[in-house]
Amino acid sequence: MKQTWRWFGPKDLVSVDDIRQAGAEGIVSALHHVPVGAVWEPAEIEKRQREAATTLDGGPSGLAWDVVESLPVSEDIKKQKGAWREHIDNYRKSLQNLAAAGIEVVCYNFMPVLDWTRTDLTWRLPHGGTCMRFDLADFAAFDIHILKRKAAKRDFPAEVAEEAERRFSGMSEERKQELVRNIVFGLPGTDEHLTMDDLQAHLDEYGDISADQLRSHFVAFLEEVVPTAEKVGIRLCCHPDDPPFGLLGLPRVMSTEADYTAIMKAVDSPANGITLCSGSLGSRPDNDLPGMMRRLGERVHFLHLRNVLRESDEIMGSFHEAEHLGGGTDMVALIGEVLKEEARRKAAGRSDHSIPMRPDHGQDILDDLKRKAQPGYPAIGRLRGLAELRGIMSALSHPQFGIRQ
Numbered sequence: 001m002k003q004t005w006r007w008f009g010p011k012d013l014v015s016v017d018d019i020r021q022a023g024a025e026g027i028v029s030a031l032h033h034v035p036v037g038a039v040w041e042p043a044e045i046e047k048r049q050r051e052a053a054t055t056l057d058g059g060p061s062g063l064a065w066d067v068v069e070s071l072p073v074s075e076d077i078k079k080q081k082g083a084w085r086e087h088i089d090n091y092r093k094s095l096q097n098l099a100a101a102g103i104e105v106v107c108y109n110f111m112p113v114l115d116w117t118r119t120d121l122t123w124r125l126p127h128g129g130t131c132m133r134f135d136l137a138d139f140a141a142f143d144i145h146i147l148k149r150k151a152a153k154r155d156f157p158a159e160v161a162e163e164a165e166r167r168f169s170g171m172s173e174e175r176k177q178e179l180v181r182n183i184v185f186g187l188p189g190t191d192e193h194l195t196m197d198d199l200q201a202h203l204d205e206y207g208d209i210s211a212d213q214l215r216s217h218f219v220a221f222l223e224e225v226v227p228t229a230e231k232v233g234i235r236l237c238c239h240p241d242d243p244p245f246g247l248l249g250l251p252r253v254m255s256t257e258a259d260y261t262a263i264m265k266a267v268d269s270p271a272n273g274i275t276l277c278s279g280s281l282g283s284r285p286d287n288d289l290p291g292m293m294r295r296l297g298e299r300v301h302f303l304h305l306r307n308v309l310r311e312s313d314e315i316m317g318s319f320h321e322a323e324h325l326g327g328g329t330d331m332v333a334l335i336g337e338v339l340k341e342e343a344r345r346k347a348a349g350r351s352d353h354s355i356p357m358r359p360d361h362g363q364d365i366l367d368d369l370k371r372k373a374q375p376g377y378p379a380i381g382r383l384r385g386l387a388e389l390r391g392i393m394s395a396l397s398h399p400q401f402g403i404r405q
């Protein structure tokens with residue numbers, strides 16, 4: 001595995017210098033300032049490459065921008081409305097420009113409107129640190145009582161709707177506003193933040209788009225961009241829905257192994273691959289992460305390794321972000337499957353036998369609590385995660401005791 005680290009660019013409070021000290025070997029970044037749908041121009045790509053390659057005092061960092069996360073897919077493409085054809089052309093141009101700059105792995109997602117969704121960004125843990133959390137009753141309170149979506153109440157089990165009502169009636173104005181901010185937070189790193197009116201307008205637009213229709217729009221998008229990716233040598237990798245169940249009445253199409261299998265089959269090319277995010281997929285009890293790695297591994301081009309603790313056994317339930325080796329996913333088994341896949345690729349002579357991974361999210365601990373970096377992306381919490389994951393990788397690939405590489 002190549003140990004990479006997400007960096008939001010020069011404005012990130014965790015610097016390239018910090019990333020070097022964490023021992024990461026590569027950088028994951030995006031041009032967050034480019035409007036969704038526009039072309040990523042060569043000059044902008046080169047600028048970010050230079051920034052990633054340079055320490056704060058102007059020296060060489062020894063790191064390169066290895067993975068794009070994300071080259072976002074516009075809402076127009078997802079809905080097949082407005083400027084969607086132009087956006088697809090632009091997407092292809094961006095892929096060509098990235099490939100010309102030497103970047104081979106491009107992550108994206110196909111979630112309508114909201115990327116990840118959490119109700120708490122700084123939930124206090126017993127040890128005094130904080131983590132991100134999704135609380136179903138708080139989310140229902142937002143949906144039913146703040147957003148007042150018409151169909152909201154019947155989208156939740158009766159007892160959750162009742163609990164939401166109880167909580168809402170005792171909720172302070174401050175907490176209501178915080179809930180709105182957290183849920184409508186938007187993409188990490190983005191300069192575009194939604195208002196409640198924007199959110200409502202988006203939801204209205206999706207009113208008549210079913211999951212099947214969204215899936216067919218997804219396949220149409222892939223049919224257009226995968227041949228370009230293949231030609232220029234880019235490996236596309238779709239990130240799963242986070243959380244992997246329906247929210248706000250929006251369709252979701254990348255939540256389970258069956259979802260992935262359908263999409264991979266529909267456009268059957270190695271360039272049409274997966275970002276296996278153990279945290280997002282692991283928020284559902286029926287996703288078997290080591291099994292998914294074993295069965296879909298050939299097309300896994302990028303790994304997000306993190307863990308969540310599910311607080312219920314329901315498909316749609318509360319969860320919080322656990323330590324990397326805590327939570328419901330057997331991280332040792334998952335990493336074991338990744339190492340076996342890498343060994344298979346090596347034996348087959350594949351040049352992509354080292355799969356880029358990043359320690360995804362982290363709890364805010366120690367000085368993270370003062371630095372307040374991007375939610376989910378603290379320096380020390382992720383460094384701890386990376387250190388633990390690296391320990392497993394070293395142990396499992398030990399020449400005397402481990403999986404042969």
Ligand code: DNO
Pocket residue numbers: 069070107108109115116187188239304376
């Ligand atoms: C959250 C991230 C996601 C991810 C996108 C990929 O922390 O894992 O926002 O970057 O969904 O397109």
